[in-house]
Amino acid sequence: GAGVSQSPSNKVTEKGKDVELRCDPISGHTALYWYRQRLGQGLEFLIYFQGNSAPDKSGLPSDRFSAERTGESVSTLTIQRTQQEDSAVYLCASSPNAWTGELFFGEGSRLTVL
């Protein structure tokens, strides 16, 4: 497709389970971001990938969160031992040039932890 694709769009899980969220960026976009958005709030930076450079993981809230990206392709965000406070929409964005601040977002993955 032409846009950023995220899956699943909705995920309901039980506390303590692991979840994996997937992001397929726009082809050719070297920069990829993950953000978290709690209900009615702004965007919380989680992690940034740029090509084959070391990612900026400074926004990951705990060691239960991890993310991977191989080259300029698909990225996965993994949350281990989910907690209720992890409930949020997880947004992925890609950009051809992160320096411009112009990001293209997917529709997000809504995570609900019961």
Added chain:
Amino acid sequence: TQLLEQSPQFLSIQEGENLTVYCNSSSVFSSLQWYRQEPGEGPVLLVTVVTGGEVKKLKRLTFQFGDARKDSSLHITAAQPGDTGLYLCAGAHSNYQLIWGAGTKLIIKP
């Protein structure tokens, strides 16, 4: 800590009225973006402003970048129900780090 303060946080007005949303910071940005997010969707880029004092128009939306490149405003003329959404501003510092405002939730009542 760099902040981008966005105001108001919430605005509910009647169709046809005008409104202005503000983003203010003590930091100088190389560029500033405005995004609109509708329920269940990701944010969509509306505009990028780069030059101090720059004004850009997108139909009924007017975006202005402050002379010192520390603040920006979004003015909507004759608001319509289709303008309803969450408006987010983001400032860039010529690197990948973006500073995001908390958003303005706008509701336009028919």
